[in-house]
Amino acid sequence: NAGVTQTPKFQVLKTGQSMTLQCAQDMNHEYMSWYRQDPGMGLRLIHYSVGAGITDQGEVPNGYNVSRSTTEDFPLRLLSAAPSQTSVYFCASSGNRALYGYTFGSGTRLTVV
Amino acid sequence: RKEVEQDPGPFNVPEGATVAFNCTYSNSASQSFFWYRQDCRKEPKLLMSVYSSGNEDGRFTAQLNRASQYISLLIRDSKLSDSATYLCVVNARRSQGNLIFGKGTKLSVKP
Numbered sequence: 687n688a689g690v691t692q693t694p695k696f697q698v699l700k701t702g703q704s705m706t707l708q709c710a711q712d713m714n715h716e717y718m719s720w721y722r723q724d725p726g727m728g729l730r731l732i733h734y735s736v737g738a739g740i741t742d743q744g745e746v747p748n749g750y751n752v753s754r755s756t757t758e759d760f761p762l763r764l765l766s767a768a769p770s771q772t773s774v775y776f777c778a779s780s781g782n783r784a785l786y787g788y789t790f791g792s793g794t795r796l797t798v799v
Numbered sequence: 800r801k802e803v804e805q806d807p808g809p810f811n812v813p814e815g816a817t818v819a820f821n822c823t824y825s826n827s828a829s830q831s832f833f834w835y836r837q838d839c840r841k842e843p844k845l846l847m848s849v850y851s852s853g854n855e856d857g858r859f860t861a862q863l864n865r866a867s868q869y870i871s872l873l874i875r876d877s878k879l880s881d882s883a884t885y886l887c888v889v890n891a892r893r894s895q896g897n898l899i900f901g902k903g904t905k906l907s908v909k910p
Contacts, residue, residue, distance in 0.1 A: 719898070728902035729843070729886070744897065776842055787833045787888070788898060790842035 688712050692777050692791035699767040699798045707762040707794050709777030717780040718760040719744070719788060720752065722773040729776065735760055767798045802826060805887050808904035816877050820904050822870040822887030831890040832863055834872045836883040837903065843886055846872075877908045 693708045711718065719734040721744075731744030735754040749771060751763040760779075764771060774795050778788035805822045812818050820834075832849035847854065849861040849870055860873040870887055884903040891897035 721900075726902070729900040731897060731899070734897055742897075785831055786848060787831075787835070787845040790844070792842050 690777055690779050690789055690791035692775075692794050694794060695792065696795050697797070699764070699796065701767060701769060701798060703767050705764050705767065707764070707775055707777075707796075709760045709762065709791060710758050711760075711779040711789075712758065713779060713781065713789070714757060715779035715781045715789075716757065717788070718754065719778045720750070720760070720762045721776045721778065722746065722771075723776060723793075724773050732762065732775075764796075769798045772796060772798045802891070802899045803887055803889050803901040805885075805901040806904045807902075809907060810904060811907045811909060812877055813909055814877060814879060816908075817873065817875050818877055818906060819874075820872040820885050820887070820906075822872075822901055824868050824870065824887075824889040824899075826889065826891065827865075827868060829889045829891075831898075832861075832870055833888040833898075834859075834861055834870075835886040835888055835900075837886060838883050843900075846885070874906075877906075879908050879910065882906055882908045 690711045716737045720732040721729045723729045730746050733752040735741045738757050741752050774793050776793050777791045780788045802825050834846040835843040836846045837843040849863045853862045858875045862871045884905045886903045887901040891899050
């Protein structure tokens with residue numbers, strides 16, 4: 687049982703490039719979320735999903751797209767990377783309508799130069 | 800008022816000390832409350848959920864005061880391994896699945 691798996695663990699992008707951060711969970715959780723964590727800012731919600739085919743915006747959605755075609759996968763797309771998107775990105779999932787909190791992946795450290 | 804506010808810390812305590820973390824939240828309709836811990840350069844991990852009646856897990860005790868919109872975490876007999884950042888988490892008003900994190904309080908337990 688792998689839990690929440692994020693790939694890649696590290697990535698360097700040039701300004702303007704696009705990429706997809708992958709997230710997969712094998713716990714059959716209906717809820718999945720993407721957070722970014724920056725020094726002094728704490729964890730901020732980018733997008734979340736309460737089930738396949740359903741997504742919604744969080745606190746900082748600009749510059750990011752998501753889709754949820756399956757229960758297992760919730761990729762995060764950076765459309766045109768900017769230095770302000772340099773951050774640590776965490777994917778998380780939860781069952782039982784998040785009543786018992788989220789389980790996090792180990793994160794992706796992204797640097798945009 | 801920010802949605803979730805915590806003591807800024809850091810807290811530096813000796814081994815064996817009792818330490819308390821406080822947190823306030825702004826959404827009176829919130830239904831789910833949690834404490835997470837995060838080690839340096841690691842992902843957050845659920846420490847415990849917080850229930851209205853208060854709950855305990857070994858050396859850790861969590862309390863919730865809905866009237867004051869206040870959450871606390873008490874760590875007794877602190878260990879070196881308790882050194883981490885402690886995050887207060889509350890669900891947002893729009894969706895049960897939308898969790899709002901406080902900025903965290905850093906704890907350092909010294910020998």
